[in-house]
Amino acid sequence: MEGVLAEVVEAAVRAARRLGKDVADVPTRVIAQEAGMSRSTLLRRIGGSRQGLDEAVRAAGIDPGGQRPVRERAVEAGAYLISANGLAGMTLEAVAAAAGCSVHSLYAVFGGRDELLKAIFERYSPIRDAEEIFGGPRADLGDTVRRVYRVLAAALTREPRVMPAMFAEAFARPAAPAVHTLARHLAPRLLAAIGGWLAEEVAAGRLRPMPVPVLAQQMIGPVMMHFLTRPALSALPGVELPDPDAVCAEFADAFLRATALPEPGREA
Incomplete structure (x- = not known):
């Protein structure tokens, strides 16, 4: 490589990967540490300026960046x-x-592709919001259900429509490797979040004693089906759908009527 040692480029790429940044956004001090040399030695080897390093990185087939990461x-x-x-x-x-x-x-x-898929899911799915809801202070049962529904509605309707596309893939090709990757990434976290909360509500006598997976499906299934099919339903002549907040409230009331136990001292 013209004016730049291959080991310096390799160190820059390793540091960028470790930090989740473009090579151009990794300080030369950090690259020098990764390469096991002083910053002054690094600068000498790249010709005294950052441009030489960026050119060598580009020559190796890697975009040094400098834009958004x-x-x-x-x-x-x-x-x-x-x-x-x-x-x-x-x-x-x-x-x-x-x-x-x-x-x-x-x-x-x-x-690789699997890790990119996971990163996309983290950003565009409701998993983090759900973990925040169930990991925080316990709120009223009805308020929690309505909050979960609003989070689901937002994830299923916003652009880009990542969640509907992922569900379509899961329904059409359940054995696809990408579906398995996301399931392995998602299932344990969902069970820990919503499953743990539902189990607590059952143990506290606020929800009917049902198997947690069945209870989770009864809670999430109807509202998900509505928002997954909402674009198609909206296009039908003569079909007028309530706004999303009203839909969330209706489904929350239906879930509570079906599963919530009366408070002590009140008749069912």
């Missing part, structure tokens, strides 16, 4: 590709082209 651009680009073309349309080559980076950069940041 590759991670942000790739997650956003991947989400829009999933929304438009489904999970199968989200190849690393397509993401790299849409994000303005190289496939090498995606491997440096994510390590």
Whole structure:
């Protein structure tokens, strides 16, 4: 490499991957530490300026960046590709082209397609919001259900439509590797969040004693089905749907009527 040692480029890429940044956004001090040399030695080897390092990184087939971090651009680009073309349309080559980076950069940041899928799911699914709801102070049962429904409604209706595309893939190709990847990533966290909360409500005598998976399906299934099919229903002549907040309130009331136990001292 002209004027720059391969080991310096490798150190810069390793540091960028570890920090989740573009190479151009990693300080030379950090790159020097990664390479096991002083900053002054690093600067001598790259010709005294950052430009030499960026040119060598680019020559190695890696986008040094300097824009928004590759991670942000790739997650956003991947989400829009999933929304438009489904999970199968989200190849690393397509993401790299849409994000303005190289496939090498995606491997440096994510390590592969599965990790990119997980990052997209983290950003566009309701999992973090759900964990925040169930991990915080316990609120009124009805308020909690309505809050969960609003979070689900937001995730299922916003653009890019990542969640509907992911559910469509799961229904159409349940054995697909991408579906298994997301299930392994999602299931334990969902069980720990909503499953743990439902079990507490059952133990406290506020919900009927039902198996937690069945109770979770009864809680989430109807509202998810509504918002997954809402775009198609809205396009039908003569069909007028309530606004999303009203829908969430109606489904919450229906769930509570079906599963909530009367408070002590009150008749059912």
